[in-house]
Amino acid sequence: MQPLFRSRRDRLDRLRRQREQAVEAAAKRSDVPAGGSQTCPGCGRECQNQELVKTEYVCPHCGYHLPIGAYLRLSLLLDPFTFQELWPSLTAPNALEFPGYEQKLAAQREKTALSDAAVVATGKLDGRQAVFAVLDSRFFMGSMGVAVGEKITRGVEYAQKHKLPLIIFSASGGARMQEGILSLMQMAKTSAAIERFSQAGGLYISVFTHPTTGGVTASFASLGDITLAEPGALIGFAGPRVIQQTIGQELPEGFQRAEYLEEHGFVDQIVPRREMRQTLSQLLALHRKGVLHR
């Protein structure tokens, strides 16, 4: 009996250490600027960073939702010490041998301390275990190449295997141009994984954040059982500039914003950032019996 207990205790110790290290690493990589201020793109007023941390990066003057990084997003949602990142070192090679792509990737990694534009993790929200995937618009505009497609797909498969609900926060300029056709194929790959998960009875909550366009809108982000959006988020397939060039006229006020999508039937609810955790908690609770029990 003695050796069995010891090995179990060792394993628990090891798991605890891993968790602590993961949290520490997340804190280190979090993107909260210490001091100073920034100009709100919504109203143009100065916002103190200290204040923004408290308001979850929502402008205290006008309610504009400033884009936030993946780790910060997760820290706003997850119960303390439950964060466990999945496949953190996963990257994709320059399969198309696109000139200069490796250097660009290296510069993005240096700038953001991310390995690519998606962070996938498992953790608890209000005591309920779930799989979370978050796109980070600071890394190549959150664009989807092979690494993002693979991480999302693995996240979906992980949720299915472990019978967990899945929550994805999208923020993306679309496909990663430098990975060409392989980027395009990630749309099919991720959508196929979501469809399988759905047929197995899994709950998938998709949250659009600013901005989500192109191949991400046209794949997994539009396939949620529940679709939420942050206020004012730009959401579309084609970008506004391309549309304007195509039709040769000014676009109406509010076009492709979250409120516009809600009005046209593509979003269940617009949820302000500061209510997101509570809303997700409610939805997870409502689906407690429906999470992959088929």
Add this chain to the structure above:
Amino acid sequence: MSNLAAAQRVKIARMPGRPGTIDFVHNLFTDVFVCQGDRLCREDPSIFGAIARFHGKPVTVIGHRKGRNFEENMKCNFGMPSPEGYRKAQRLMRQAEKFGRPIITFVDTPGAYPGLEAEERGQGEAIASSLALMSSLTVPVVTVVIGEGGSGGALALAVGNRIIMLENAIYSVLSPEGFASILWKDASRADEAASVMKLTADDLYRLGVVDQVIPEPEGGAHVDPRPVYAAVDKAITRHLSQLSREKDLAAHRYQKFRAMGAVREEKET
């Protein structure tokens, strides 16, 4: 296989006289019954759909339609579908599944239409749900890229168990013009973009995206389309026969797309 530069193939792929979906339908299928409308909003002529016979057996045929003269071009929006087109395609795919018919799709589009109404009616959702549906179909799906395979608007008809591509067809994440204007802020560098995008049939075969490349006569399929029709007919026949031995076609399709794109990972301790 001839040794043309990628930019030359882009021009051939877009040539107005190049055989389109309708030409392939007339030459490969019999008993064609055209199906129209998405049952939700309207009929989008930029996606053609029909029930027909292929060597006597009922199949469902779906493909992008550009139109063969200016009037038709206008009607078909130059082959750029709206959400209604994709929703019609979905309807016909579900119907094919219901009746156990194999699905043949022909891809030839500059891309999904980037217009105001298309966005209003959910272009992104229409493409996404097409991808999800196609991936899970229990009947065989064979896709033939015959001209331009432009972006998500092409992929929405191309989640097949087999992807066949004509030698001078192109298939890419974005048009070379769009690619050049996004990456270099200069659409006039499209030829240069074409050369680095890996969008030719040969490139895509090497990348594992395409299963078979159909050779074209010198100058392109429009010069003499008959051998191309014959070769595509033969290829579809062969692939359908191979797929008929596949037990789980949805799983086969899942694995096919699951494998696209290699990744690197450090050993986690």
